[in-house]
Amino acid sequence: MTYFIISTILFILAIVIIHWIHNQYHLDIVVKPVLPPVKAPLVSVCIPARNEENNIRRCVQAILEQDYPNLEVIVLDDRSTDATLTLLKDIASRDSRLLPISGSDLPAGWAGKPHALYQAVSVARGEWLCFVDADTFLAPNALSSVFAKALETEADLFTVMTRQILGSFWERTVMPLVMTALSVGFSPRKVNDPQRRDAVANGQFIFIKRSIYDLVGGHERIKDQIVEDKALSELVKWSGHRLMIADGRDVVSTRMYTSLETMWEGWTKNIYLGLRDHPSLLLLGAFGATLALIAALFLPIWPLLGLSWYMQGGGWMALLVIVEALLVWGYLIWIRAQVAQEMGISRGYAFLTPLGAGVFAAMMLTSAWKVVSGQGVTWRGRKYQPRTM
Secondary structure, eight states, X not given: OHHHHHHHHHHHHHHHHHHHHTTSOOOOOBOOOOOOOSSOOOEEEEEEESSOTTTHHHHHHHHHTOSOSSEEEEEEEOSOSSSHHHHHHHHHTTOTTEEEEEOOOOOTTOOHHHHHHHHHHTTOOOSEEEEEOTTEEEOTTHHHHHHHHHHHTTOSEEEEEOEEOOOSHHHHXXXXXXXXXXXXXXXXXXXXXXXXXXXXXXXXEEEXXXXXXXXXXXXXXXXXXXXXXXXXXXXXXXXXXXXXXXEOTTTEEEOOOSSHHHHHHHHHHHHHHHHHHOTTHHHHHHHHHHHHHIIIIIHHHHHHHHHHHIIIIIHHHHHHHHHHHHHHHHHHHHHHHHHHHHXXXXXXXXXXXXXXXXXXXXXXXXXXXXXXXTOOEEETTEEEOOOOO
16 A cells, blocks of 8 residues: 555656646747848847857858848857868858957956957947857848847847757757756746846847947946856846847757767756856756656656566556556656657657656756866866856
């Protein structure tokens, strides 16, 4: 009876938690393709690039092919040691709208990306600034569509969630779970509610009025922030301006990582920086890692435990334990299959949820340990250390 009661409690908890986790993310505003505007103020697209030779040509050319009629593209080469700057100069020789800039050394007190964007903005002339990461690619109508939706929503800062390009096995196994975990951390409806302080932005694509950017102090005000996109969104919203986040998957896509190695390095860095800058999240991180470990280790053996009990004479209670375990499994696979379909990959990857959860849990625990132990992380040649108190 004790085993049956425990199983039933776990069954109820599992169903509630799975449902709750997958119902926190409501992007009510959707950017749909539209025709170019008749009146088109100058938009300055600013791209920070550090060792991006694999992405920069595709990123820049996609922007230069926009149907938006009035734009300039400024790429700040952030002390790259690869062919990034050479590629930029080659593209610029054929299109005068592209301005590649060699970035200066990182000053004391500045984080890398805020400094790169600060330098790019210093030469920008547009009424709107558009910050785009070098691994982000725009459909030809992206700027026109975002501009139209920003005007419609009366946004001062407009940001979108992008479609994630998942090419490899490990990307398709792990990234959907990571994105689901991130969705639990914020509610788009709360972010879009001007009465609430919730604020977040996706640094892969940010569209902001130049007048508002200057008014709140721009990247100079958040120069030491590693998670600069969230810091900028807070700066804008908490100053009384309008922040909007939307679904931009129809017009903007991103390829964050291409292998398990780069994904591990990138996400442990991101999680580490989030936990480092917000120590209160350590408890939440531990809770998330625990849930991921349960999904990775316990869920696969739950029905087997019930079967073992039944074979040892467990009777109807053992059968009910098997049914409860299979119902949890079925619900989880069904809902993860929906997530997979939304992300443009085979629904069959839902069956790899325990494997993806195990990798995600390992990334969470590794990052938490590096915060607690005082270790730093390295990303593209720069070392990030714990903050001194």
